[in-house]
Each structure stands twice: as structure tokens, then as C-alpha cells.
Amino acid sequence: MRVQGVEALLAAAVLTAWLGAIGFARLAWPLDRLHCVTFVNITAGALVLAAAVLWGGSADDVIKVALLVGAVLAGGAAITHATGRAILQRRRSLK
Secondary structure, three states: OOOHHHHHHHHHHHHHHHHHHHHHHHHHHHHHHHHHHHHHHHHHHHHOOOOOOOOOOOOHHHHHHHHHHHHHHHHHHHHHHHHHHHHHHHHHHHH
């Protein structure tokens, strides 16, 4: 039962990555594309973390995955903010 739950969570993480990639390809405005990247970071990271918790490995392994997901979320938010700001400033300078 536990194995099927972990497999389902990991399959959902892959599905969200594909969904984000499709959304990224479809959207024309770069700021909208940033939302797809953030969506994948948050949902796939949370699903992988849930799979690690459900798998029941050692506490150290779960803590490492949680720290990795936290770093991706914090770093992704900072990079997304900087990229969005750069896009807006570039568009203003072109006008």
C-alpha cells in the first residue's frame, strides 16, 4: 500500500512538471511563463517531499529532502522576482 502511494505521488510530480512545461510552451508573455516555473517548483517539490515522508526512510533523509525543497522554494522565489523585474525594466527601456 505504501509503495503504491509513493508511486502515485511521484507520478503526480512528473505530471505537474509536464503540465508546467506545456503551459510554459503555450504562454507568450514572459511574466506568465514565470508562473509556470513557480507552479512546477512548488507542486513537484511538495509532492516529492510527501513521497519521502510516506516512504518512511530515516529522519535524516526526510530532513534533507525538506531542506532541498525549502532551498528550491526560497531560491526560486528570489530568481523569479529578479527575472520579472529585469523583464519589466527591459520593456520600459525599449519604449
